[in-house]
Amino acid sequence: MLAFTLLITFMVVGIRILSEDMHPFEIAFFRNLFGLVALVPLVLRNGIEPLKTTKIGLLGLRGTLNAASLLLFFLAVTLVPVADIAAYSFTTPLFVSILAVLLLGEHMGPRRWSGLFVGFIGAMIILRPGVGAVNVGALYALGSAGFWALTVVTIKVLSRTEASVTITFYGVLILIPITFSAAVFFWTWPSLWQLLWLAVLGTAWITAQLCLTQALKIADAGLVMPFDFAKLLWASAAGILFFAAVPSIFTWIGSAVIFAAATYVAYRERQASSKPVPEPEPAS
Secondary structure (H helix, E strand, O other), rough: HHHHHHHHHHHHHHHHHHOOOOOHHHHHHHHHHHHHHHHHHHHOOOOOOHHHHOOHHHHHHHHHHHHHHHHHHHHHHHHHHOOHHHOOOOOHHHHHHHHHHHHHHHOOHHHHHHHHHHHHHHHHHHHHHHEEEHHHHHHHHHHHHHHHHHHHHHHHHOOOOOHOOOOHHHHHHHHHHHHHHHHHHHHOOOOOHHHHOOOOOOHHHHHHHHHHHHHHHOHHHHHHHHHHHHHHHHHHHHHHHHHHHOOHHHHHHHHHHHHHHHHHHHHHHHHHHHOOOOOOOOOO
């Protein structure tokens, strides 16, 4: 899990550096393209059988929502301090919980609602609306978290019938034409050095996804996800080292509040899902 957080931070730093000469939409396209190249050998190793599906429509929706999240995220990376990007990403589990209630009919008790409320207070601590102009990049970051939450809910539905490799492959496959259609309006041909960096970013992204999947496979999510907070530590160090950007005290406090609330909500969800369902009494 620590490898996942480090790779994601590395990717954000790479996007920030490349965006000095390339539009973020073009970076997004090439990252997906090289990510697919890195993914193909893994897909071929499993054969083409897992790629057969009857859920093309839902997979298309998943890819479209993912694309919206991705494009907003890449815009945010160019406008918001690296540490703040990590902080806003912690709101995703909060959005997922709300959407699971609204779209999947899942039940959520007052304690989890309270946790969600506290989490969004944490986001407001970082945003500080009313204290100067709100950074539009922060709104992009929150919008990206919201669209990613919609993507996660869609993946939840797909995972009932589809294999992980199927969902991942079609997700990347759909991302490529969508991000290209956005990038074409800002197109500049990348240099050889930029292409090399883009290939590294695409590989890092796929590797990060594999690290996360493996971490969740060998350990309970409740043990794994607290390590996600390391993203803020890596991002803070990277911001200072590469961009001379020191996170504000509001970023640290807001991040801690969001992360604590998200962890509590996840804990309550795990408790609720582990409760045994009472067996019906036999008819007399």
